[in-house]
Amino acid sequence: MSSITVSIVEDIPEIRDGLRLLIDQTGGFTCRGAYDDAETALAGLAAEPPDIAIMDIALPGASGIDCIRQLKARGYGTQFLVFTIYEDSDQVFEALAAGANGYLLKSAPPEKIMESLRELHGGGAPMSASIARKVVGQFRQPSSHMEQLSPRETEVLALLSKGLLYKEVADRLFISTGTVRQHIHHIYEKMHVQNRTEALNKYYGKRP
Amino acid sequence: MRFPINPSALFLTAISLWPGIWASGQYQVGLNVDSLKNALANMADNATRARTLITLGQQYENNHPDSAIYFYEQAGALSKRLGDMEGVVRYINNYTAVLNMQGHFDQSLALNLQAVQLCKQHGLDDLLTLALINVGVVYQQKEDYPQALEWYLQALPRIEAAGHSQRLSIFYGNLCGLYRNLHQSEKALAYARKSLVSAEHIGDNFAVGSACINLANVIKDTGELEKAIPYLQQARTLGMELNDLNMLETALINLGDVYLQSNQPKRYVPLYAEALPLAEALGDVSGQAFARLGIALGYFWKQQYQQAEDYLRASLQFARQHDQKEPLSRMLLLMADVQIALSKPRLATPYRNQYDSLSRELAGIALQQHIQELETKYGMERQRRTMLQQRQWLLIAAGAVAVLVILLSLGYYAYRQRQKLNAKALQAMEAEQETMRLKAKLQGEHLERRRISQEMHDDMGAGLTRMLFLSRALSGADEAVDKIKDTAQSLVKKMNEIIWTMDDEESGIDSLAAYIHVTTAELLENTGIDYRYEVAEPLPDIALSQAFRRNIFLVVKEAMHNVVKHARATRVAVSIRADSVLRITIHDNGKGIDVQTGRRFGNGLRNMQQRIEKINGRLEITVDHGTLVYISVPLPV
Numbered sequence: 087m088s089s090i091t092v093s094i095v096e097d098i099p100e101i102r103d104g105l106r107l108l109i110d111q112t113g114g115f116t117c118r119g120a121y122d123d124a125e126t127a128l129a130g131l132a133a134e135p136p137d138i139a140i141m142d143i144a145l146p147g148a149s150g151i152d153c154i155r156q157l158k159a160r161g162y163g164t165q166f167l168v169f170t171i172y173e174d175s176d177q178v179f180e181a182l183a184a185g186a187n188g189y190l191l192k193s194a195p196p197e198k199i200m201e202s203l204r205e206l207h208g209g210g211a212p213m214s215a216s217i218a219r220k221v222v223g224q225f226r227q228p229s230s231h232m233e234q235l236s237p238r239e240t241e242v243l244a245l246l247s248k249g250l251l252y253k254e255v256a257d258r259l260f261i262s263t264g265t266v267r268q269h270i271h272h273i274y275e276k277m278h279v280q281n282r283t284e285a286l287n288k289y290y291g292k293r294p
Numbered sequence: 295m296r297f298p299i300n301p302s303a304l305f306l307t308a309i310s311l312w313p314g315i316w317a318s319g320q321y322q323v324g325l326n327v328d329s330l331k332n333a334l335a336n337m338a339d340n341a342t343r344a345r346t347l348i349t350l351g352q353q354y355e356n357n358h359p360d361s362a363i364y365f366y367e368q369a370g371a372l373s374k375r376l377g378d379m380e381g382v383v384r385y386i387n388n389y390t391a392v393l394n395m396q397g398h399f400d401q402s403l404a405l406n407l408q409a410v411q412l413c414k415q416h417g418l419d420d421l422l423t424l425a426l427i428n429v430g431v432v433y434q435q436k437e438d439y440p441q442a443l444e445w446y447l448q449a450l451p452r453i454e455a456a457g458h459s460q461r462l463s464i465f466y467g468n469l470c471g472l473y474r475n476l477h478q479s480e481k482a483l484a485y486a487r488k489s490l491v492s493a494e495h496i497g498d499n500f501a502v503g504s505a506c507i508n509l510a511n512v513i514k515d516t517g518e519l520e521k522a523i524p525y526l527q528q529a530r531t532l533g534m535e536l537n538d539l540n541m542l543e544t545a546l547i548n549l550g551d552v553y554l555q556s557n558q559p560k561r562y563v564p565l566y567a568e569a570l571p572l573a574e575a576l577g578d579v580s581g582q583a584f585a586r587l588g589i590a591l592g593y594f595w596k597q598q599y600q601q602a603e604d605y606l607r608a609s610l611q612f613a614r615q616h617d618q619k620e621p622l623s624r625m626l627l628l629m630a631d632v633q634i635a636l637s638k639p640r641l642a643t644p645y646r647n648q649y650d651s652l653s654r655e656l657a658g659i660a661l662q663q664h665i666q667e668l669e670t671k672y673g674m675e676r677q678r679r680t681m682l683q684q685r686q687w688l689l690i691a692a693g694a695v696a697v698l699v700i701l702l703s704l705g706y707y708a709y710r711q712r713q714k715l716n717a718k719a720l721q722a723m724e725a726e727q728e729t730m731r732l733k734a735k736l737q738g739e740h741l742e743r744r745r746i747s748q749e750m751h752d753d754m755g756a757g758l759t760r761m762l763f764l765s766r767a768l769s770g771a772d773e774a775v776d777k778i779k780d781t782a783q784s785l786v787k788k789m790n791e792i793i794w795t796m797d798d799e800e801s802g803i804d805s806l807a808a809y810i811h812v813t814t815a816e817l818l819e820n821t822g823i824d825y826r827y828e829v830a831e832p833l834p835d836i837a838l839s840q841a842f843r844r845n846i847f848l849v850v851k852e853a854m855h856n857v858v859k860h861a862r863a864t865r866v867a868v869s870i871r872a873d874s875v876l877r878i879t880i881h882d883n884g885k886g887i888d889v890q891t892g893r894r895f896g897n898g899l900r901n902m903q904q905r906i907e908k909i910n911g912r913l914e915i916t917v918d919h920g921t922l923v924y925i926s927v928p929l930p931v
Contacts, residue, residue, distance in 0.1 A: 104763040
């Protein structure tokens, strides 16, 4: 079975090297590349697209969020995990809207990091209560031609925004935690589509 | 679903009935979910349990498909463990039904092919026929009609061998649908007739009615509308006899459509009028919308324009509310015509515009709509009026011709005019951009302030994270290294909490409750303590100050720490209520705090007291089968 390829974009050397070591030493994973800023990452990730890219938001020079946006638009199929110190909802939310599929705290213990990578690869995604509330806000904007959430996704989002843990949500709805994460994954995808469509409309409006 | 008539509509309805009609009444809904769950709680791991799990899953199939899957998978795993092949096949039947609903056709196909193999290997003849059909159904949904047909034809002799039955009739109906998809109308017609014959043979009026509607639709395909009429009327009669609203409503709407296409308002208006209350009772919003359109058209043709206008107004609202785009689009056009007929050409304009944009959208060109909105916004009235006057005569003259012809000619003319207005639209959009730029500038200043405090936190956080990673790189099981790791970790966590406190968007009581929930649940993870968390909803929509949120949060966290570290409890319950006062209780079943001599906890308790007093609240700790911490703080108005 081929291993899951992961690339890292992180400017602090200790963190970048520590992560690379962790990934290479874990069975089933290989580190495809490690970059220390957005510009080289853009070129590198396009030339050698990994399965998953761990992207630091606070990079010198161009922002990681823009990097995600551009790479997502080119459609390489790489999934993006935002690597962040804080669960600061605004920045993380912006990254998610730009195309990230999930986020990862830098202070997470090594097992949790690998677990998150596995989950993302398996079609799941994490979401915190405050992010859930922001997502609810985004989907509440009326926009007739854009995809709205399914009733089940709305249920999951509502429970998450109240602060329930995945297991509690799963128990409440008689589904597995894996399914909860899949729903979150789909919600993120719909966010991406919404944001792309809005961007497209603004673009087409400018055309002479 | 009916206008233009979708050939697959009835067949899909029939297909979805398969599991029920086939497996001797095993698809039952409306059962009591709780009693099923109770039964399961006491049941041993046997074949009956597997069946019950499947029945339970079926209750969820319509509204909560992923819960249905959850139970089906349990049933499947159990049947595999027991080596009960019939159970496994049954699990596949039900699971794939949900997969089909969700559009996961490839997965469904693979499973159904497995089911066929299993049935062949274990001599499950009856289930084999169903499995063959299910494979055909999936191919049909994937629109691979030749393949679907192949599988159906494998099943055909088996079903025919069993003689006339409701299954056979419906099966013929499905075959008919397939042949229609393959544009082989002769065969489609043949099987539609067979379906009817079979149903009549067993004297099953339900099947006869369905077969009649089927046959009528096939006949309409051939263009011989009048020949379809007797069958639709038969279905109508049967629907009335059987008191089957669905059948009756479908027959009425289809009959209405026939007369509409042959332009006989005297006939179709009463039919639609009869269908409307039925569609309402059935909650069929699509049927209601089309019925209303038909009735409105009737007023128009009878030249009762004022009535048409009043009726259309309500109908437009209905169609919009329920997002019925196809009938809405035609209603808009009709309303435009009605306005002209009432000599109010000015009022026709907005309706025609909406019609234009809606039909464009339906044709999938959403961008044109955006440009159109700007045009209306920046006053393109004059151009529109000139356009209109030129067309007025054309419209009134064409009023006698079929509605469809009008639709096409108007749409094309408006499209040509639209091209000329693009340049003006661009101008309007640039003005809009300027306004947006100004707004962005104001926002920027606010954001700058936030950015500065953000930078401070980022620097500290980055430094702490570096420490964390460095300490992990240190080898050796040194106690100091572990302490460094823990300290770095807990500092980052504390900063996370500060950031949360400073986040203005999280200032509501509901955010506070959610944050408390998440944090306390995480504290209790892996402690083996049972956690019950209750919030009295709805919580009032009040914004809390940073100090308020920080102090409450820290006190609750401290109380929870005490429970974990000192109380030796097995259960803890947190409850939050808020009206004019915020009340939080934390109750554990441990050994209780010795309030007099709580030396070890002394500082901690005093801190908690001080924090609550700072926000004008009250903190009480009592012993009540464990420790009860009660916080009450008046809320800002």
